[in-house]
Structures are given as C-alpha cells and as structure tokens.
Amino acid sequence: xxAAGLALAFLAxxxxxxxxxxxxxxxxxxxxxxxxxxxxxEPNLPVRFADVYVVNASNQSVLAQGFTDATGNFSIAxxxxxxxxxxxxxxxxxxxxxxxxxxxxxxxxxxxxxxxxIFPNWNLxxxxxxxxxxxxxxxxxxxQGNPFNLLDMGLRALEYVEGPSLGAPPPALIVTLRxxxxxxxxTSATTVTMAVDDGYDxxxxxxxxxxxxxxxxxxxDSPGGAHSFSQSNQDPRLSFGEGWAxxxxxxxxxxxxxxxxxxxxxxNNDGSTGPGTIQLRMRFENGFPYDxxxxxxxxxxxxxxxxWDVIDDAATPDPFAGDDDPFxxxxxxxxxxxxxxxxxxxxxxxxxxxxxLTIADWWNGWFAxxxxxxxxxxxxxFAGWKMRFANDAVExxxxxxxxxxxxxxxxxxxxxxxxxxSAASPPxxxxxxxxxxxxxxxxxxxxxxxxxxPGANPDAETFCDPALTLYSPAxxxxxxxxxxxTDRNARIAGATAAADGYYAARVHxxxxxxxxxxxxxxxxLGQVATAPILTAxxxxxxxxxxxxxxxxxxxxxxxxxxxxxVLASASGDFPGAVAPGGALVPLNPDLVTILALxxxxxxxxxxFLGNLSIVGTTVATVVLPPxxxxxxxGAQLTFAALVFSPGFASVQxxxxxxxxxxxx
Amino acid sequence: xxxxxxxxAGAILGGLALRPSAPRSLAVRIDPPGCKPSPxxxxxxxxxxxxxxxxxxxxxxxxFLDAEEVEVSxxxxxxxxxxxxxxxxxxxxxxxxxxxxxxxxxxDPREAGxxxxxxxxxRFHPPGRAAEIEGASALREVVLGDPPAAxxxxxxxxxxxxxxxxxxxxxx
Numbered sequence: 001x002x003a004a005g006l007a008l009a010f011l012a013x014x015x016x017x018x019x020x021x022x023x024x025x026x027x028x029x030x031x032x033x034x035x036x037x038x039x040x041x042e043p044n045l046p047v048r049f050a051d052v053y054v055v056n057a058s059n060q061s062v063l064a065q066g067f068t069d070a071t072g073n074f075s076i077a078x079x080x081x082x083x084x085x086x087x088x089x090x091x092x093x094x095x096x097x098x099x100x101x102x103x104x105x106x107x108x109x110x111x112x113x114x115x116x117x118i119f120p121n122w123n124l125x126x127x128x129x130x131x132x133x134x135x136x137x138x139x140x141x142x143x144q145g146n147p148f149n150l151l152d153m154g155l156r157a158l159e160y161v162e163g164p165s166l167g168a169p170p171p172a173l174i175v176t177l178r179x180x181x182x183x184x185x186x187t188s189a190t191t192v193t194m195a196v197d198d199g200y201d202x203x204x205x206x207x208x209x210x211x212x213x214x215x216x217x218x219x220x221d222s223p224g225g226a227h228s229f230s231q232s233n234q235d236p237r238l239s240f241g242e243g244w245a246x247x248x249x250x251x252x253x254x255x256x257x258x259x260x261x262x263x264x265x266x267x268n269n270d271g272s273t274g275p276g277t278i279q280l281r282m283r284f285e286n287g288f289p290y291d292x293x294x295x296x297x298x299x300x301x302x303x304x305x306x307x308w309d310v311i312d313d314a315a316t317p318d319p320f321a322g323d324d325d326p327f328x329x330x331x332x333x334x335x336x337x338x339x340x341x342x343x344x345x346x347x348x349x350x351x352x353x354x355x356x357l358t359i360a361d362w363w364n365g366w367f368a369x370x371x372x373x374x375x376x377x378x379x380x381x382f383a384g385w386k387m388r389f390a391n392d393a394v395e396x397x398x399x400x401x402x403x404x405x406x407x408x409x410x411x412x413x414x415x416x417x418x419x420x421x422s423a424a425s426p427p428x429x430x431x432x433x434x435x436x437x438x439x440x441x442x443x444x445x446x447x448x449x450x451x452x453x454p455g456a457n458p459d460a461e462t463f464c465d466p467a468l469t470l471y472s473p474a475x476x477x478x479x480x481x482x483x484x485x486t487d488r489n490a491r492i493a494g495a496t497a498a499a500d501g502y503y504a505a506r507v508h509x510x511x512x513x514x515x516x517x518x519x520x521x522x523x524x525l526g527q528v529a530t531a532p533i534l535t536a537x538x539x540x541x542x543x544x545x546x547x548x549x550x551x552x553x554x555x556x557x558x559x560x561x562x563x564x565x566v567l568a569s570a571s572g573d574f575p576g577a578v579a580p581g582g583a584l585v586p587l588n589p590d591l592v593t594i595l596a597l598x599x600x601x602x603x604x605x606x607x608f609l610g611n612l613s614i615v616g617t618t619v620a621t622v623v624l625p626p627x628x629x630x631x632x633x634g635a636q637l638t639f640a641a642l643v644f645s646p647g648f649a650s651v652q653x654x655x656x657x658x659x660x661x662x663x664x
Numbered sequence: 665x666x667x668x669x670x671x672x673a674g675a676i677l678g679g680l681a682l683r684p685s686a687p688r689s690l691a692v693r694i695d696p697p698g699c700k701p702s703p704x705x706x707x708x709x710x711x712x713x714x715x716x717x718x719x720x721x722x723x724x725x726x727x728f729l730d731a732e733e734v735e736v737s738x739x740x741x742x743x744x745x746x747x748x749x750x751x752x753x754x755x756x757x758x759x760x761x762x763x764x765x766x767x768x769x770x771x772d773p774r775e776a777g778x779x780x781x782x783x784x785x786x787r788f789h790p791p792g793r794a795a796e797i798e799g800a801s802a803l804r805e806v807v808l809g810d811p812p813a814a815x816x817x818x819x820x821x822x823x824x825x826x827x828x829x830x831x832x833x834x835x836x
Binding site for chain 1: 699700701702703704705706728729779781802804817819820821822823825826827828829830831832833834835
C-alpha cells in the first residue's frame with residue numbers, strides 16, 4: 001500500500017530529466033587590408049568562449065548556462081521537467097569559462113546577446129540542437145559593428161598575454177568594451193568606449209584594450225589627450241602609452257595568425273568598401289605613409305615601429321621579405337624566454353616601476369634588472385627610428401678636461417649628438433650625460449652658444465630638452481640657460497671673453513621626463529674691439545670635387561692695415577702652441593703648419609700672409625685641387641691667424657680657430 | 665473653474681513649440697586619456713546657440729603637414745539649412761596654418777538630441793614624397809539637446825540581467 005502510494009505520487013509530478021542543448025554561434029565579420037580598407041568580404045567567424053544561457057522564453061528565466069568553445073560550439077546539459085519554450089542566448093561576455101574576463105556592452109551598460117528561435121513546448125527530456133546561428137551586424141544609424149567581434153578582440157588580447165610566451169596571470173578585473181560610442185574611441189581604466197564608426201576596427205579595438213592591459217598589468221604616466229602619427233614633439237609619456245598600445249594591437253594580431261598583422265588601421269564602417277573607407281593607417285615595418293616624418297622618442301609611430309622591429313622576424317606574414325630590421329624576433333633570450341616574453345617582462349617590471357614613463361625606460365628596462373641582451377641590434381633598431389640610445393662619436397666628453405673641440409661659426413652646427421653615455425656592458429642606462437665642447441676665444445669677443453633639434457627639424461624629431469652652461473678658461477661658470485633657443489632648446493648670448501683662452505660649453509639636461517635625446521650645438525663669436533675672429537665659410541672640402549673654402553678674418557678697425565699670418569695644422573686646436581711673446585695660439589703645429597708657412601700665398605694657401613684692409617679684415621683661401629688622393633679624407637685642417645704690430649715686431653692678437661674637414 | 669490666462673497659455677504653447685528646437689546643451693567632444701590616434705591634423709569645433717532654432721558653428725582645422733586640400737563637411741540630419749557659410753574647402757594649406765569654416769545651422773525642431781557630426785578631410789603632400797599620402801578624416805560631434813540613447817536593438821531581461829537582443833539567423 002505504501003509502495004503504491006509513492007508510485008502514484010511520482011505519476012502526479014512532471015518527470016524531471018536531463019537533456020542537452022547544443023549548437024554553434026557565429027558572427028559576421030568584415031575583412032580589411034592595408035591598401036584596400038574594408039574589402040567587402042564578410043566571413044562568418046565563431047563566437048569563441050562566450051557565455052551561453054538556456055532560458056525559458058516565456059519569462060527569460062535561466063534554465064542552464066555554459067559557454068562556447070574555440071569553434072563557437074556549445075553543449076549544455078539542462079535539468080528540467082515537463083515542457084517549456086526553450087531559447088538559447090549567447091552573450092557578448094566571457095565570464096563563465098574563466099580566466100579571460102571580457103564584457104561587451106552598450107554605453108548604457110547593457111550587454112548584447114544573440115538569440116536562437118524559440119522552441120515552444122519543448123519536451124525537456126529531449127535533446128535540442130539549435131544548429132548554427134549567425135549573429136548579424138548591429139547597426140547604429142548608418143554605422144555597423146558587431147559586439148561579438150569586439151568580444152573576440154578582447155579575448156585575443158587576453159589569450160596573448162596569458163599565453164605561454166608572456167605567461168601573465170588572469171586579470172583581476174573585467175575588460176569592458178562599449179559600443180556604439182561617440183566620434184572617438186577611448187579608454188578609461190578598464191573600460192574601452194569604441195567610436196560609433198569603429199565597431200569592426202580590430203586594430204583600434206586592440207589599441208584600446210592595450211590601454212586597459214597597460215592599466216591592469218603595468219603603469220602608465222601618460223597625461224592623455226589628442227595625439228597623432230607623424231608627430232615627433234608630443235609629450236613622450238603620451239607617446240609611449242599610445243605607441244605601446246598600437247604595438248600591442250599588432251602583436252596580438254600576429255599572435256593569432258592574422259595575415260599581414262603589422263599595421264594600424266582606422267576605417268569607416270558605414271558599409272562602404274574600398275580604400276575610401278580608410279581614415280588613418282600606418283605600417284609598423286616601414287612607417288608608411290608617414291615614414292618620412294616619423295622619428296624620435298616622443299613620436300608614437302617611432303615607438304610602435306621600433307617595438308614591432310623587436311618582436312617581428314622573417315616568418316612574420318607581411319609583404320616584406322625577410323626581417324627588414326637588425327633585430328631578429330626569434331633570438332633566444334635565455335632561460336627559455338622568447339623575445340615577446342622579454343618585452344612583456346620589461347613592460348610589467350621596470351616599465352611599471354618607472355616614474356615619468358617614456359620609451360627610454362623601456363630601453364633601460366631591457367638591460368636591467370635582467371639583461372635580455374643583443375644591445376647592438378636593439379640600438380640599431382631604435383636608431384633606425386631616430387631614437388639614439390648610444391654614445392655619440394665624441395664621447396667621452398663628460399668633463400671640462402675631456403671636452404671635445406668645436407669650431408665656432410654660423411655654418412658650424414655640430415653633427416647630431418646625444419645626451420647619452422654609458423661605459424658599461426650592456427651600455428645602459430645612459431642617464432646623466434654631460435657633453436663638453438671647447439673652443440678658443442680671443443679676449444673681448446662675445447660668445448653665443450645655442451642648441452637645436454637634429455637638422456633644425458621644426459617638429460623636434462627628439463624628446464631632448466637640452467640646457468647649456470658656459471665656462472671660462474679657468475672653469476668658472478660664466479652663464480647658463482635652460483631655454484632661449486627654439487622650443488625646448490637653450491641659448492646663451494651676450495657673454496664676453498675676458499681674456500684669450502679655451503672656453504667651454506656644457507650641454508646637459510635637467511629634465512626628469514626627457515633624460516636622453518639628440519641635439520646639435522653651435523658656437524658663435526662676435527668681433528669686438530681688437531678681438532680677431534677667423535671664420536670658415538664652409539665646414540668641409542671635397543676631395544672629389546676640389547674647390548676652396550674662404551677663411552674670413554675680422555680683427556676690428558683698430559688693427560687696420562696691420563700685417564697678419566694665417567697658420568694651418570692637421571693636428572687640431574688643443575692644447576695649442578705659444579707664439580713668440582707668450583700669446584696662446586689655438587693650433588698644434590705639425591708638417592702642415594710648416595708647409596703653409598713655407599708657401600703662405602701659394603695656390604693651396606692663398607692669402608695666408610698680408611696686411612689687413614682699412615677696416616681690419618681679410619679673406620684667406622684654402623684651395624684643394626682636384627685629384628688629391630683619398631688618403632687625406634677625414635683630415636681636419638685647423639686654421640688660426642696672428643695679427644702683428646707694424647713691421648711684424650710682435651704678435652699683437654691671436655684669432656679664434658677655424659676648422660675645415662676633408663671629405664670624399 | 666478658473667481659465668488659464670491667455671498670455672500664460674500663449675507662453676506655454678510658445679514654449680512647447682520652441683523647446684524641441686532650442687539647443688538645450690551643446691557639447692564638443694574632448695578626447696579623454698588613452699584615445700585612439702587622430703589623423704595628423706588638429707581639429708576643433710566650437711558651437712553656440714544662435715537663436716531658438718540655430719547654432720553657430722566654427723570648425724578650425726590645422727594640418728601638421730602641408731596639405732594639398734582641406735575640406736570640412738557635415739553629417740547632420742537635424743540641419744535643414746545652412747546660412748552664412750564660408751567656403752568649406754581650401755587648397756594649398758601649409759602646415760600649421762589654420763583653416764576655418766564658419767556657418768550658422770538652422771535646425772529641424774523635431775530633431776532635438778540629434779548629433780551634428782563635423783568631418784574634416786584632407787589630402788597631404790609631404791615634402792620629399794613624390795606621391796600624396798591618403799586622405800584622412802576625423803569627426804567631432806556637436807550634440808543638439810539631450811542625445812538619444814544609442815541602443816541598437818530591443819532590450820530584454822534575461823535572468824534579471826539587461827541585454828540588447830540581436831536575433832541570430834540560422835546558418836543551415
């Protein structure tokens with residue numbers, strides 16, 4: 001009787017059973033190429049690792065939940081009883097699978113989901129296959145997007161950083177992407193807002209997710225704000241933040257086998273196709289189309305192009321044969337690490353700890369606390385993008401005693417120098433460099449010293465912030481300047497030499513944000529009273545072309561008509577010699593000195609001996625005939641003039657030195 | 665029962681008639697930290713009310729490189745007419761030289777909350793390059809009144825969670 005009662009009770013209840021709901025979710029993607037923009041090809045791609053809910057369609061209550069696999073397939077066991085109107089919803093979130101939390105939502109915070117048809121009155125003991133379901137494009141006005149494409153970008157980014165090469169732990173917070181936003185895509189903390197016309201722009205989405213991961217795994221000091229390509233004078237902290245994010249976008253696209261991953265593209269998504277859809281693009285391998293105007297530590301394009309050169313290799317599927325740069329992305333780092341893993345270690349280690357983070361901190365971080373090696377190749381890569389993290393040709397000149405010679409004159413801007421010095425191995429960091437330049441000044445002359453950006457580039461091409469200090473022959477500070485030149489450059493003007501001697505200028509930086517950088521420096525001397533100034537008209541003479549260089553001597557009215565003699569040397573201007581009577585002459589006598597003295601007005605050294613004009617001037621000429629052998633190439637000819645009292649009775653004044661280099 | 669005075673009724677009706685067209689808020693987007701790269705030109709849009717149904721707009725475009733051509737255009741369904749506009753296009757604009765476009769936009773009163781998207785587009789011809797590089801464009805938006813919610817689809821609640829429904833299409 002009792003058994004019969006239990007049986008009746010079971011019959012009165014709906015049968016509870018397990019059934020399985022299976023199927024596949026896909027989404028409509030839009031293909032794009034660097035030259036063609038959106039091509040019109042719209043493949044169906046799997047919705048990977050997305051949250052799937054089996055719901056009762058009558059009240060949207062959740063019956064079971066699961067997630068898609070890498071092919072978009074899902075199979076979810078459901079416990080139910082009787083019948084229900086069953087619907088399957090795939091959400092634009094990836095929270096259930098664990099480890100790579102991503103959520104795509106509207107700007108109002110609602111997630112997207114794509115839904116199967118409703119299967120009414122489904123017997124919950126019968127397995128249900130909903131088939132392959134395609135999430136179509138989503139429209140916001142005329143603009144198209146797909147939240148499942150953005151979900152895939154978020155997942156690709158986390159798969160890259162959590163993969164075996166980088167080995168990052170899962171993020172502590174959810175990476176959120178919002179679409180459709182306004183007219184610009186941006187990121188704040190862990191939330192990306194994608195512009196209404198960026199719904200399919202993978203590189204833009206990954207760039208923004210790069211900002212999120214910078215926030216989650218490292219530390220940025222970017223002040224934010226508008227930024228662009230082809231701009232070498234941005235805030236270097238902004239340029240690192242933006243450059244790294246763009247580099248990251250390429251690294252992620254490379255990681256999942258995207259063909260031609262090394263470029264950034266922002267395109268219009270109004271459904272049109274072809275090159276006209278491209279709004280902004282740039283290749284990482286060669287900087288095109290901004291290759292002629294990309295360079296320097298504050299240029300975000302230079303940052304991402306250089307970082308790309310570090311990780312790419314000959315096997316990177318791009319239109320360029322070989323590696324195309326001095327750094328092979330397959331180099332062994334040691335300890336089983338990869339180049340990309342090393343990059344990440346730098347990013348989450350020393351880069352995260354750096355105050356006022358710029359690309360210079362990434363460079364330093366490559367070598368310490370772990371030395372990842374290949375310093376020469378890395379320096380060559382960075383130099384290729386005009387980020388010169390290396391000792392320049394006249395180092396070491398870090399003290400007054402070790403100062404380099406510099407020739408005064410309007411046309412004598414120095415070659416590009418760097419505020420970087422390291423004598424260590426590996427050669428980093430190079431902070432604290434001070435470059436000293438020595439030049440002879442006759443007493444009474446005025447002194448002007450100025451720095452400028454390489455090649456006087458109006459867009460800087462460097463993040464350098466040079467400062468200047470002027471020293472007397474005894475080493476006393478005569479003047480200093482932080483500014484006064486163009487933009488951040490320094491200029492000292494109005495100083496006067498109290499006596500004949502070797503003065504010096506020191507170039508250094510006081511900037512904590514811009515510890516390195518490239519610059520050029522120039523010294524100008526002004527003729528005052530009887531101070532003779534000798535100036536070469538050009539800094540070089542060509543062996544192949546022959547030709548001449550005029551040496552203008554201006555000694556002042558007070559020395560009108562006095563005899564003069566121009567001396568020559570191939571041995572430089574320091575420490576110089578002492579003339580009869582004790583005057584210091586900025587020239588080291590050698591065989592060239594003897595040759596010039598023996599034929600002071602011959603064809604090579606024309607006008608080297610004579611009398612000053614009525615206004616105390618003259619022009620001597622050094623002539624290099626055609627056919628002089630290549631052995632003289634590289635020689636530095638130094639000239640200095642002596643002004644005598646009447647009848648050559650005594651040396652009255654000594655001029656400044658002028659130098660001309662013999663070039664091929 | 666007291667009647668509403670005629671002048672009060674008129675004011676209310678007038679207000680009702682005018683309110684939808686009056687720009688209650690005008691906003692120019694400012695990119696916050698961590699934004700995507702802009703094309704290589706500075707682009708600023710200023711807007712101010714110029715009457716109950718009009719907005720005075722000024723777009724300033726400063727190319728960072730020498731530009732062969734600069735053009736400003738509008739994508740503005742709410743604008744029914746444009747008055748007092750300066751030429752929207754210029755050629756041979758040098759780097760750093762601002763190109764300005766000024767216009768007064770007359771608005772459809774039914775389109776409160778609509779966005780006016782202002783485009784700038786240009787072709788560059790940098791020194792040293794034989795071929796021009798591609799055009800680039802940027803958008804700035806002026807929001808007329810309260811912007812409408814941009815939710816592309818019906819909202820449903822699944823298990824108490826708000827979601828925008830994107831009905832899937834069976835593939836096979």
